[in-house]
Amino acid sequence: MERVGLAPGTMIGGYRIISPLGSGAMGTVYRARDADGLEVAMKTLHPSVAADPQSRQRLQREIAVLSKIRNKGVARVIDAEADGDEMFIVTELIDGPTLESVVADNGPFDAHALSTLAEGLRDALNAVHVAGVIHRDLKASNVLMSARGPVLIDFGIAQIVGDARVTKTGLVMGTPAYLAPELVDGAEPSMTTDWWGWAGMLAYAATGRAPFGVRPIDAVLARARSGKPDLAGLGPRTERALRGALDPVPENRTPPAVVVEQLRMAYLEGDARPDEVPSAAPDDDATAVLGGSGGAVPGATTPYPAGALPQDMAQIAAAPGDGSYATEDLGDGGSTAAVDPDFDDDPDRQFVRDAVEGPPDPVYVRPIVARRTWTILALGIPLVFAGASWPGVTLVIFAAIWFVCRFVGVFWDSMQSRRESRGGIAHNDSVRQGIMTPWLLVRSVFGAVPALLVAGTVLLTTGGVAWWLLDNDKVVIGDAPGNAPHVYQWVLFGSVVLFVSLMWFGPLTGLTRLGARVVVNRAVPRGWGVATVWVIAAVASFVLWQVFVSDQSIVWSPLPAPPSLAG
Known part of the structure; x- marks a missing residue:
């Protein structure tokens, strides 16, 4: 199990800890160095989590998932230990901020950047699907913007095609703002639901806003079902492409290849926005999650001036001049137990009760070929x-x-x-x-x-x-x-x-x-x-x-x- 608060210089599994990169409910990600001097990202489980057989199963599944994927848009697995006392997974270290922080700091993407992002994420997600894997939690905080392009991270709730459902019956695991409406109606996760999350990320990058809002949860899901994403301020070509990809009826959604081409044409031929969209970066104070020590209430928040977050919150803001992020965003982690949305104040990762337990969708959905x-x-x-x-x-x-x-x-x-x-x-x-x-x-x-x-x-x-x-x-x-x-x-x-x-x-x-x-x-x-x-x-x-x-x-x-x- 993880030794609490691994100090710089600590050796674990043949790797020397350099510094923490991020920490969440499931575990901690450290910057580490192997025997050859290569810097890597090492994810370890918290002791209480590692003692849970279901959490250990999730880490084992994550190792299996990442090991199957070979693409520059997904962090490569270097080493892993899922059976011993000290459980960890080592991946290549990806330098770069999350898509969420890039948009928050710099505002919405222009047509060129959006087209490039759409194509890069499309290729990465295609590689994930070719490997027989469904990501299940595509969102802006699970994409790192590296020098080699966007990189998908956080496969903690990913599912290998053919595996039994890991979450409990009646529960949907994922991020409500990027959750395909058919999932809430009882469908199983599929490639189609992954492409919905992909389109939602593109809408966020284009507008600076979550396509269906972030709360209250019932309102977010209702807006997703209605097929009315928030695309205000976009040019007509971009809006048409994203609206088609976010159609609530899976059969009516614009295929990803067509969306990528439409966004590319919006860049090449122009797609003037009707008005300027304000930056997504808020002016008010940011918040940081407090631990349970010192008499603080677990999960409470305390204000920090925007741009001056504490350095140990590396998953949100890297140390000045570093710009490095772990290959996973662990801040959204959590156990697979049900959480009532009314009492969960985390807008990023929540468990939403299904309206009905319907029959599962087919795992593989044949792509639609435009008639032309x-x-x-x-x-x-x-x-x-x-x-x-x-x-x-x-x-x-x-x-x-x-x-x-x-x-x-x-x-x-x-x-x-x-x-x-x-x-x-x-x-x-x-x-x-x-x-x-x-x-x-x-x-x-x-x-x-x-x-x-x-x-x-x-x-x-x-x-x-x-x-x-x-x-x-x-x-x-x-x-x-x-x-x-x-x-x-x-x-x-x-x-x-x-x-x-x-x-x-x-x-x-x-x-x-x-x-x-x-x-x-x-x-x-x-x-x-x-x-x-x-x-x-x-x-x-x-x-x-x-x-x-x-x-x-x-x-x-x-x-x-x-x-x-x-x-």
């Missing part, structure tokens, strides 16, 4: 015009595009289905998908058969009949004798529209459209990307239209020859 209908339509219009003049080349191009979209859709759906059945993302997903590629190619080929049969049948019975009537002069459009080339081009134009539509919306083509959406979302960013596609499509369509109306002969190559149905 108008962008896909813009790409298809020039192809239809080209088919009226160069049907052979157009058929080859369309077949290649269709098959690529089909394969991408089958590949993506297969991967997501496996993750759903397994309950999360595995580190070997890419390897497994690579091994399955030949089978997925076969599936893609055979999946084209129903749509091809329907499209071919309809095309022969409509376009074929129309062509026969024209070729045999049964129907003559314009001056006799015979039909002019542009008449056949109009038939080809209608046939191409019919064939493409049936191949796109025919039987078993859902995965083809899904693949197209995946490709377009990856290849064509919103904003300037969409504008570029529409400009190119408009120019190409105009040129092809001019060819179409010029009475140019139809070029059938690489088809052998134009069909002749006369006789």
